[in-house]
Amino acid sequence: MDDARRARLTEWLRAAAGDASLTITATSLLSGGAIQQNWALDVSGGRAWVLRTDNAATLAVSHGRAQEYALLRAAFAAGVTVPEPLFLCEDAAVLGAPFFVMRRVAGTAAGHRVVRSDTLGGGREACVRALGRELARIHSITPPRDDLAFLGAAPADPCAAFIADQRSALDRQRLPRPVLEWGLRHLERTAPAAVPPVLVHNDFRTGNIMLDENGVTAVLDWEFALWSDPHADLGWLCAKCWRFGSDAQEAGGIGSRAALYEGYGSVDDARVRWWEVAAHIRWASIAVDQAERHISGVERNLELALTGHMVPGLEWEILRMVEARDAA
Template sequence: MDEARRARLTAWLRAASGDPALVIEKMALLSGGAIQQNWAVDVSDGRAWVLRTDNAATLAVSHGRAQEFALLRAAFAAGVTVPEPLFLCEDAAVTGAPFFVMRRVAGTAAAHRVVRSETLGGGREACVRALGRELARIHTIRPPRSDLAFLGEPPVDACRAFVADQRAALDRQRTPRPVLEWGLRHLERTAPPPVPVTLCHNDFRTGNIMLDEQGVTAVLDWEFSLWGDPHADLGWLCAKCWRFGSDAQEAGGIGPRAALYEGYGDVDDARVRWWELGAHIRWASIAVDQAERHISGVERNLELALTGHMVPGLEWEILRMVEVRDAA
């Protein structure tokens, strides 16, 4: 961040925090964040914050920073383990884009490290039980909520709404994706009946969860949250594409599915499995969109380009899952 922006940010933080003597001692761009940027900000008196703002290109389905800040506040109030939300700035003139500031927490979210560790989160089974409890807290947030009005009207049938949304996403793509269409048709034919909707994090997975040796320290990245079927969050976490090579540990590559369910409470396993298939279709569609950001020249980025190479593997898994479900 250049000196002019840093000076504007300092002035804004002084006003927002009520501390006219505040000084930014250090700023560093954190790793990750293909869609958003996260900056570690150290300020006077030992305060450690994170500033979250937009990257050069964003996904159309991603909430803005004001909306994500509202979601973070709702989760914090519901007892979900999230970084405390502190300040929101919607004035793009300050740094070039809207941003919010949250308290920085300790731990790691690095997926490949998390799935290899036997001790992070208190051990594999303890960790996924805790993740189940976090999801159960998220799912206590239910419509209507005036502070979350930007989420729109809750769907009458979240499963069929998901199929319709994914079909529309595929129709926008330049290249036909027959395997994804095949998977969607299977979901359409086997959709379970509607259940009462809750807030869904909608990206609750390894890589978006901060852990230390004692347990969960933060649930991150609320930019895709929506009203939906709570089983969708469980299915997303259990999807093979988020196990990062630790395939035997069905809950995010971290621990056993049974322990996740135990931590969560009442779970319809067949419904979770339906959403697992949906998770692979959704991630494949997102991967295509991510690659398109690079190919189009909007944002030249190796990570975005490589994401597109995941699609064939996801298509293979979709075919396998449909075959297993049909056989059952």
């Protein structure tokens, strides 16, 4: 962070915190965050904070920082393990884009490290039970909520809403995606009955959950949250594409599905499996979108280009999962 931005930030934080003597003693850009930037701030008085703001390129479906701040506040109040949200700045003149500040927590979220550890989160089975409890707390938040009005009206049928949204996403693609269309048709034919929608994190997976040796220290990255079927979060976490190679551990590559369900409470396994197929279709669609950003020249980026190479593997998994469901 350059000196001019740091000086503007210091003045703003002094006013927000009510501390005229506040100083920033160190800043560092944290790793991760393809859509957002996360800056570690060391602040006078031994305070450790994180500032979260936009990267140059964002996704249209991603909430803005004011909306993510509101989601963090709602989750924090519901007892979800999230970093405490402290301050929100919507004045782009300070840093060039809106941002918010939250307390910094210790731990690791790196998926490739998490799935190879037998001790993070208090051990594999204890960890996924704790993840189930976190999801249950998130899903205790129900519409309507004035503070979350930006989420819009909750869908009467979350499964039908997902299918319509994904079909629209595929229709705007430059090239046809017959496997994804076929997978969507399968979901349409087998959709379960509607359930009352709740707040769904919508990206609850290994890589967005911070752990230390004792347990969960933070649920991160709320920019895709929406009202939907609670089983959508369970299906996303259990999807093979988020196991980081630890395929035998069905709950995020960390532990067993049974332990996750035990921590969560009442679970309809068949509905979770439906949402697992949905998860692969959604991630494949996102991967196609990201590759197109590179191919079109809008944003030349090797990581975006490589993301497109995941699509055939995701399509293969969709075919395998649908065949297994049809044979059952």
